[in-house]
Amino acid sequence: MGDPNNWVSKSILDKLKVLPALSSNCCIYKVPESLRKVSEDAYRPLVVSIGPFYYGDPRLVAMQQQKLRYLQSFLQRSAYKNLDYYVQVVRGWEEVARQCYVEPISLPSEPFIEMVLIDATFIIELLLRGHFREFIEANDHIFNTPRMILEVTRDIRIEENQLPFFILKGLYDLAFDPSSQNRQLPFLDITYRFFMGRDQAIPPTLAMIDVKHLVDFLRVCYLPSTLRIPSPNTKKKFEFTSSVSELSEAGVKFVVGRSENLLDIRFNKGVLEIPKFVVTDDTESLFRNIMVFEQCHYFFDSYIIDYFAFLDSLINTPKDVAILIKSGVIENWLGNNEEVVNLFSKIFKQTRLKSSNFYYSCTCQQLNAYASIRWNQWKAILKHNYFNHPWAAIGVVYAIVMLILTVIQVVTGFK
Structure with missing residues (x-):
């Protein structure tokens, strides 16, 4: 019988050999269970899966046909590049794309590349049709059904339902290069207009930020105009305000x-x-x-x-x-x-x-x-109790005047 310590050491070393390396590209996370238990429905897609976490979910497979129709339209818009070209491009991005997810993706290479290409072109077409209404076809079951477009928009804003942003932008830029007549707006612009509903150029600060995915994009859109200044005082006293x-x-x-x-x-x-x-x-x-x-x-x-x-x-x-x-x-x-x-x-x-x-x-x-400050409280009470109604205000003014006259009369009497 061998040394038990050697068996344990070998077992640990074997596990360490297959332990995946941590990547700085990680940006797409699973929802912590403590948060999911509070409101599970808020974190789950309703009609469409994007990326590997909900891939093959039987509740969401009905949207696959519409995804393929959008892929077909995408290929027709970029007629100078065929399907094989885009498959090869996504294959070149596969390793980095996998590193963007918080846990290893078990999908083999070919299904993974297919999923990424179909889902990415679906989102690109969705954003294009949201801005260029003439791209919407008569049989488009998303934009021609108000409830469906609301649910799809909701689903592509879910953290577990994301693709890396560099894939979306990369495919868009390849399909609609600056010399193409089809490309009328940069990808960031159509994304901004789709989600924020503003027919205007994106803020300059947004154009300079390295966006991770669509949820990150939305976060950047909501950032305040003045960002915090890092403070060396990490033990700063803090209290919430009143209601x-x-x-x-x-x-x-x-x-x-x-x-x-x-x-x-x-x-x-x-x-x-x-x-x-x-x-x-x-x-x-x-x-x-x-x-x-x-x-x-x-x-x-x-x-x-x-x-x-x-x-x-x-x-x-x-x-x-x-x-x-x-x-x-x-x-x-x-x-x-x-x-x-x-x-x-x-x-x-x-x-x-x-x-x-x-x-x-x-x-x-x-x-x-x-x-x-007591004076602020007194002013508020006075305003609330005595100046909300004109007759009450007149009564207060009358009382103040009478008080002043009484004081004057008393002072005069003493003289």
Whole structure:
């Protein structure tokens, strides 16, 4: 009988030999179970699979025919390059593409290349048809069915349902090179217009960023206009602010922010500016997937997580939501204010926050300092109790005048 220690050592060494190397290209992650349990449906595609994680899912195979139709249209638009050419191109990208996923992909080479090419051309065609409406064919079951385009758009924004961005952009650039009449916009532009619904050029900062995939693209689109400055003080004291109702009672006024950047929240002279936030059925899935990507990839530089942590501290009751709706900050498409409260309380659950680097820490400090000043609280109470109605205001003015006259009379009498 051999030495048991040698057997253990050999077993470990054998495992180390087949252990895959970690890659800096990793950017497409599986959702942590703690987050998935909170809202599993938000992280799962409804109608279409993209990439290897949901490849072959029987619930999603019905979309395969439409994918092939989109591939056919893509090949017709790029008539100077045939299918064999694109297969060879994707084959050259295979190794790097596999490294982008958090876990090894068991698909053999040929099915993997086929999947990537079909899924990538599907997304490219989807974005093209979203901008160039003349590309939409009569038998297009996605764009000619309003519910279907909404569900497909939702699905391609899911973190586990991604292809590396370099493949999408690479194929687009090969198919529609600058000399081609078909190429009317750079790939970043049509992506920006499809997702953000803005018929304008992309911001210069976006054009300079190395985008990892579509979820990363959306995160970049939502970044605030002023990014955080790295601070050497990692033990900075931090406290969340009070709720909307409490801040309102302390004299804080809520108004719609003028910035187009959702995260550009500003507090100045008692006024908290928050850009309009439209709450729809897709809001939870969209931002949960951006947040899970931040949690896995940008934990020390999170912005979307910080935004929802800040709003979660503001919104605790339907009354808080009502105040923000009345001020125009929130537009509620969910039906009632309780659902909005539940959204903000759930969306941050099981999410880790890097509090020492919290983006809104200064805003919280300013709000807490303002709310603690007694004079601001008295002004708010006076305004709420006595100046909301004209007759009440007249009564207060009358009482003040009578008080002044009484004091004058008393002083004069003493003389």
